[in-house]
Amino acid sequence: DTGVSQNPRHKITKRGQNVTFRCDPISEHNRLYWYRQTLGQGPEFLTYFQNEAQLEKSRLLSDRFSAERPKGSFSTLEIQRTEQGDSAMYLCASSPLVQGITYEQYFGPGTRLTVT
Amino acid sequence: AQSVSQHNHHVILSEAASLELGCNYSYGGTVNLFWYVQYPGQHLQLLLKYFSGDPLVKGIKGFEAEFIKSKFSFNLRKPSVQWSDTAEYFCAVISGGFQKLVFGTGTRLLVSP
Numbered sequence: 001d002t003g004v005s006q007n008p009r010h011k012i013t014k015r016g017q018n019v020t021f022r023c024d025p026i027s028e029h030n031r032l033y034w035y036r037q038t039l040g041q042g043p044e045f046l047t048y049f050q051n052e053a054q055l056e057k058s059r060l061l062s063d064r065f066s067a068e069r070p071k072g073s074f075s076t077l078e079i080q081r082t083e084q085g086d087s088a089m090y091l092c093a094s095s096p097l098v099q100g101i102t103y104e105q106y107f108g109p110g111t112r113l114t115v116t
Numbered sequence: 117a118q119s120v121s122q123h124n125h126h127v128i129l130s131e132a133a134s135l136e137l138g139c140n141y142s143y144g145g146t147v148n149l150f151w152y153v154q155y156p157g158q159h160l161q162l163l164l165k166y167f168s169g170d171p172l173v174k175g176i177k178g179f180e181a182e183f184i185k186s187k188f189s190f191n192l193r194k195p196s197v198q199w200s201d202t203a204e205y206f207c208a209v210i211s212g213g214f215q216k217l218v219f220g221t222g223t224r225l226l227v228s229p
Binding site: 055056107 | 165212
């Protein structure tokens, strides 16, 4: 399967703990996106990487959130001092980067975070 | 900021009924529009997309959507739904130079056999 993969698929943590999620995009895709989806809502943009550079961050991404893509391949999203409001599905998507051309984004299965 | 509205939050249909899901976006410039589908227990998948050209676009599984610029709409249609179309459908628009997606709140479709 050469699609976008995410690990873990489910994470249950206690309030105040730190969690880290991983996303492996489709191998030749330069663009990588993180979205968050809560119940009854569509996915909301969190942050964007072009290769290893983090080029855009949403205001939704508080100081407790940090994302990296160290070698321009996989990416990690860390949440420090989790709060119950962080409970959501965290989605990763990737797409190719070709100047001036728009491509669709391919989504992974998501990581469902539950903060108790 | 761009936004997407999906007015039908829940739709229940019988098999063979026709489907139309509404989607309106707020943006006056060039738009790239998408419909994504999420089947139960599965990840988001692209159903169809509009970038330019013919405003009537056809996607997978018999779905189509019509881009009407004057109405800022991109409604999804299928002439005859099947039980397997039970899923959540999201309309989305590209926003900004980095091409992030702005999604609507989704429409849950339940098709009864």
